[in-house]
Amino acid sequence: MSRTFWNSLPSTSARRRRLHRNLQLESVEARNLMAVLTVDTVVDVVDAQDGATSLREAVIAANEVPVGEDARIVFDASIDGRTIYLSEGELFVQRSVVIDGLSVERGISIDASHSDADPNVAQGDGSRIFLIDDGSAAFRSDVQLLGLTLRGGDSADSGGAIRTAERLTLIQSTLENNHSMATGGAISADCDVACEALVVLDHVEIANNSAHEAGGVFVAGTLSAREVNVHDNVATVGAGGLQATRGAASIQLRDSFIENNHGGSTGGVLATAIGGTASVSILTSKFTGNVGSNTGGVMAFGAASDVTIDASQFVGNTSTGGGGAIFSNTTGGEAKVVISQSTFADNHGGSGGALFVRGTTSSSDVTISSSTFTANQSLRGGGSIAANTGSGKVRVEHSTIVDSQGSQGGGIWLATEALKMSNSIVAGNTATTGPDLWKGPHAADIQYSLIGNRKDTGLAAAPVDSPSSSGNIVGSAAVPIDPRLGALADNGGPTLTRVPLANSPVVNAGAMSLNDLPRSDQRRFPYVRVSGGRLDMGAIEVQATPAGSSAAAASSVSLKISEVNYNPGAPSPAEVDAGFAADDFEFIELTNISSEAIDLSQVAFVKVPVPVGGVIEDQGVDFEFADGVITELAPGATVLVVENMDAMQLRYGAGLPMAGEWSGQLSNDGELITVASLAPEYEVIAQFRYEKTWFPPTDGGGKTLEVRILAATNLSVSSSWSESSDEGGSPGSVSSEALVYGDSNNDGRFTSADLVLSFGRGKYVVDPEQPDSPSATWIEGDWDMDGYFTSHDLVLAFQRSVYEDT
Structure with a gap:
């Protein structure tokens, strides 16, 4: 399964190498410190003298991490795939935290049935698993649960497994066999009347839960879900599956299955708005x-x-x-x-x-x-x-x-x-x-x-x-x-x-x-x-x-975002007379860097929901290449998706490789752009967040963002980009400089002079995951754009077969 779009998780091997540390401060890109706590026992206990860290102890410690520092809870390989049985009631989360069951291969299960006097009967005499509330009506914490299976919750009030007053994201998780006597058999998300709750589900199964109202998930606000399987949930009133309610209520669902749910009002999905608009959007899903x-x-x-x-x-x-x-x-x-x-x-x-x-x-x-x-x-x-x-x-x-x-x-x-x-x-x-x-x-x-x-x-x-x-x-x-x-x-x-x-x-x-x-x-x-x-x-x-197309399927290796014009320069008098404004000249360029033609018929730009300042914003643009005029991309070729095709032709002339016009508009302040494959299953191909502060001339000054190295793996850092040398950029063509790996001195060649220059900076590191390694972020050696200059960069450079020894 593809990873979610609002989180940047380290690789599996990178997570494993961190597991020997219990609590440590790490440097992250946003310059915050991160407290990483490692759970190494499945016993539900608080005992400072036992030499082990339970999940309950890790949550307590995370709650005490100072403001301004990030908190993450991971799990030791010794408890990979095991179940933590809660015997001491719910886990109380009081701040932003990531609880990362994906830090181990088989994930982690948490079962609340040992806190229930009669676990075989759903009657509210047990405990939920997580209560999430930072106690502030003015601030919303962000809590992310990854790779967890939550079962056995039986709550007398809202939220059989989870009750939250904060922003909640679940990824690659399962919530099954939980019960609430009130709202949300699996999840209940609510806060005071002045706010709207936010819940995001990505690759989540909600199964066999029950409640008085909303058998699966209840959200007082907005629910956004992708690739979820919601089945066999039951509610006396409201929805059997998913329910959102508030002054304005919204449910956004894509690539999902909603099956065999039974509700008092609605079996599958219900949005009820009190005095506002009830909004439901369903894409490529089955009920x-x-x-x-x-x-x-x-x-x-x-x-x-x-x-x-x-x-x-x-x-x-x-x-x-x-x-x-x-x-x-x-x-x-x-x-x-x-x-x-x-x-x-x-x-x-x-x-x-x-x-x-x-x-x-x-x-x-x-x-x-x-x-x-x-x-x-x-x-x-x-x-x-x-x-x-x-x-x-x-x-x-x-x-x-x-x-x-x-x-x-x-x-x-x-x-x-x-x-x-x-x-x-x-x-x-x-x-x-x-x-x-x-x-x-x-x-x-x-x-x-x-x-x-x-x-x-x-x-x-x-x-x-x-x-x-x-x-x-x-x-x-x-x-x-x-x-x-x-x-x-x-x-x-x-x-x-x-x-x-x-x-x-x-x-x-x-x-x-x-x-x-x-x-x-x-x-x-x-x-x-x-x-x-x-x-x-x-x-x-x-x-x-x-x-079927003989062209290769698009992948994150072959199809790259190469140029973006998010806030174009002002239109000329002739362009104004033709009825065009600056935003009409927005475009995004993709390039095929492989040696095979790429089939674009299952590729799309997609808007994705992103939590921002207490609300969920749909960021990016929508465009399916299957609906455009270009559905195959030759090796080394580029394709454009634009705001206005007529405007582009007036400014840049005829012959641009334009596939079509998108739905939406790029933000001048920066946002997340996502390119995805829609079949055989949804998978993110390219994604990055641009910022207007990177290069001021690209923010309405007439220049565009051009990628420095097309095969870069991390485009969400300014070092991966440069401002265009030409006014208006170069849509439809890629500068040759961007194709030369290892060219540290920018002379258009990869030679020994580039290696001397790179090593002369003293930034080379063997393993960036080791705590004693220096901070290596020098762009001239960091050819894979992961923030480090390592042996992997040298391998990539030589694999391009562009090294010249003279």
């Missing part, structure tokens, strides 16, 4: 078998609600009230729902078998694109989709809504001002009123779509061989039209889909114009949106299985 009274999968409820679902799958979720998979509800504000490239199958709901949206007193919008709804069932209206959005609009584009059942509107039920549908299929659904579509008296703009049964739609019949003037194919109750789709199956891409069969009437029946179409069908790149010259109706385009 299966979740059960709740209002919805099985995802619910957002507040004065306003905002739900975004992308490239995700909802199968077999159940509710008796709202949507079987998703329920977006407001108390009088705007309900906004955007669903793209996702599948909803075999979900069961009270209103809306898959989706129910309610925002009745203000404009509310629902947009569904390149998605499949099939075999869903509703007790009332909307076998797949039900929307009551007042004066808002519902848009359905390039989607398939079939074989679902409801009492009214077997496919879609609408109580909304207007429906706009294009290039879609709504057929094979059943209901007493409006078998496929019920929209009441409201307007509908339907184009190039197949409606299997026109009953109660107001549409005229239009057979396959004689579409309507709007390009629609419309059947009737007497002669319904079958779209002829294959069964739901894995046809490529991140979700299950239904592909049109041979002789399907939807093939080459979509809009004749090829303008403003998505680049791919629901399955994403390389599955194109148009094959055979004309668009197919529905979510899937019939096409041969695309051949």
Whole structure:
């Protein structure tokens, strides 16, 4: 698994070499001192005379580390993979600390069942594992738990395993078989009413926990989770899995599995906002078998609600009230729902078998694109989709809504001002009123779509061989039209889909114009949106299985960030006249430093949540190369992702290797930039944090950041960069100087003169992990950019085969 983006952890071998030290002060890049405490016994005891350090003693010692110093707890190899049974109750953490179970190969388990009089019954008579509270309402500590398994917590109040009033990050950890009589079977994060709690989960499993409210995780504020597996959690009220609530509540989830959770209101994920906006963002995740009274999968409820679902799958979720998979509800504000490239199958709901949206007193919008709804069932209206959005609009584009059942509107039920549908299929659904579509008296703009049964739609019949003037194919109750789709199956891409069969009437029946179409069908790149010259109706385009790229997959070794223009110089008069501002000239350049072509189709710039000053900020930009015009990068070639392609062409001329425009904007103050591989699993390829203080001319002065050595491993230090020699930098090209390893004297060659210069500085060290080693940070010898000039730098330099002996 890839390491998380907001922590910079030492290597495994480096951590092992530190384990013989119990408490020591270390120098770190931020110039703070670090207290490192090593736990070397699994006994839960406080005994200053026993010669060992227990976890409880390490936590107590960490709490006493002076302000201004960092604290880290690691574990000795002698207890690698073992379980610490708490017999003395919860561990009280009162300051910022890292508890690092990744300091040993197999991690560390902590079990609270020995503090429970009856560990076989979850009744609140035991103890949680961690209580985290620094006692200050004005300051939020940062606590990070890494490589831990937490089980056996049984708390009479909030937080079965963890209760926190501080910012909490968990990485590569498991929380299982914990219970709370109040909120959060695994985690409860809350603070006073003036603040919002922050919880970040990365590669975390939340399993078999239970609580009165929020069986898995409860957060009074914002929850950000990546690659989490949340399953088999139970709550009496609220969410079975993950829940966020506050004046404004937010849940951000990607690359995750939410399965078989049972909740009073919501089975999977719930965001409730009191007086504010409830926001839920789901990316490339799967919800299966979740059960709740209002919805099985995802619910957002507040004065306003905002739900975004992308490239995700909802199968077999159940509710008796709202949507079987998703329920977006407001108390009088705007309900906004955007669903793209996702599948909803075999979900069961009270209103809306898959989706129910309610925002009745203000404009509310629902947009569904390149998605499949099939075999869903509703007790009332909307076998797949039900929307009551007042004066808002519902848009359905390039989607398939079939074989679902409801009492009214077997496919879609609408109580909304207007429906706009294009290039879609709504057929094979059943209901007493409006078998496929019920929209009441409201307007509908339907184009190039197949409606299997026109009953109660107001549409005229239009057979396959004689579409309507709007390009629609419309059947009737007497002669319904079958779209002829294959069964739901894995046809490529991140979700299950239904592909049109041979002789399907939807093939080459979509809009004749090829303008403003998505680049791919629901399955994403390389599955194109148009094959055979004309668009197919529905979510899937019939096409041969695309051949895989012969190019190599991108990696942290081959693909490098080489230039960044985060705060461009002021535009010229001609650029101003063309309507451009300084920010329009922002760009990031990547370079292929390998000898093979790189496949970029699964590479993306991604925003990542970063705790900053009491809030979580999404830092960086979003751009998937699969949606751009460059998906393969030749050896030594560069590619640009930009703010504005027209602006770049005006300033730098035609011919720039621009893949496309990102979503978002680079901060002028510095932020984290992340490039990741999206498949076969999410993995960070390149990541660094730039600072505006590094080179003032790059902060609005017209210069750009250019990397000094392309293969540098640490770009988050100023010594890895220089300001560009040219105004505006050199997008699309890499200076030859940046490619010469070992060139200490900057003469463009690696010779013995460079070695003499490097060793003459007296900075060479054998092992930077040894406490007696000097601080070696001289950039001219530090060719791997790890902060030291060591034998590894010499190996890298000579491996480049650029040494000249004369």
